[in-house]
Amino acid sequence: MRITSTFLLALVALTPAHAFAEESRLATAINAVRSQGCGHEPAVNVPLRHEPRLDRVAEAQSSGIQLKEAMKDAGYRAVQASVLEASGSDAAILGNLAQGGCKDVTNPLYRDFGIAERDGKAWIVLAAPLVPPATGDAPSVSRRVLELVNEARSKSRRCGWKRFEAAPALTLSAALQVTASVHASDMAAHSTLSHTGGDGSTPAERATRAGYRWRFVGENIASGQATPEQVVAEWLDSPHHCVNLMSVDFADMGVAWAADPKSKGGIYWAQVFGSPSP
Secondary structure, X not given: OEEEEEEOOOOOOOOOOEEOOOOOHHHHHHHHHHXXXXXXXXXXXXXXXXXXXXXXXXXXXXXXXXHHHHHHHHOOOEEEEEXXXXXXXXXXXXXXXXXXXXXXHOOXXXXXXXXXXXXXXXXXXXXXXXXXXXXXXHHHHXXXXXXXXXXXXXXXXXXXXXXXXXXXXXXXXXXXXXXXXXXXXXXXXXXOOOOOOOOOOOHHHHHHHOOOOEEEEEEEEEEOOOOHHHHHHHHHHOHHHHHHHHOOOOOEEEEEEEEOOOOOOOEEEEEEEEEEOO
């Protein structure tokens, strides 16, 4: 989960500590700014929804509890979240939301909000919920990841300190798809992000079990990403994962995800690369 924080300052104290209701003046102000746009940020037509669990997160923030811990305690899984602090008159709060909080309030990724007040301050939590792809979308998700990976491989790129020239496109492998699916499900079931399987297996051993006769095998894993675009972008931003994505040693790929609402990550991804044995 990505976390950002914005601190807004104003003048006059608000009411005593409590969680705000959906129709509070702050809720109205937030969605007013969102629907009108501000600064260089365009208007967003989809209003933020009040989420009671985020009220609890905001209340926890007012007590100094870390955002990740508060999210976990409230049972809310987010791809990204921001915390805004505000105080003052309605006009002052509206002005601050349109200035210091503009980028967050108008972020189209955000869908939900929660509000709490304590000691003359208001805490506003904005969040993008983690919504895993539908199970029936697995084939299209795999194709989309492949498309994004091959788009990345079509251009030269620097992965950390190492530069890679453009590489040939990868092909989806049925055996590596099985390999990725088995490991993604295993990570979700054990709530663990690891290249080592629950049975102690390595990526190469899992590929062999799936019937893939390999010369080279590699693996990328991730957790908490809701879309192919997000997971591929984060792999490319990580030098080690980027090296696998750009390696000319690989010709085939398999990718899969598994979701478990009881797990730490919520959703787990496994991407397996391979080059077949002659």
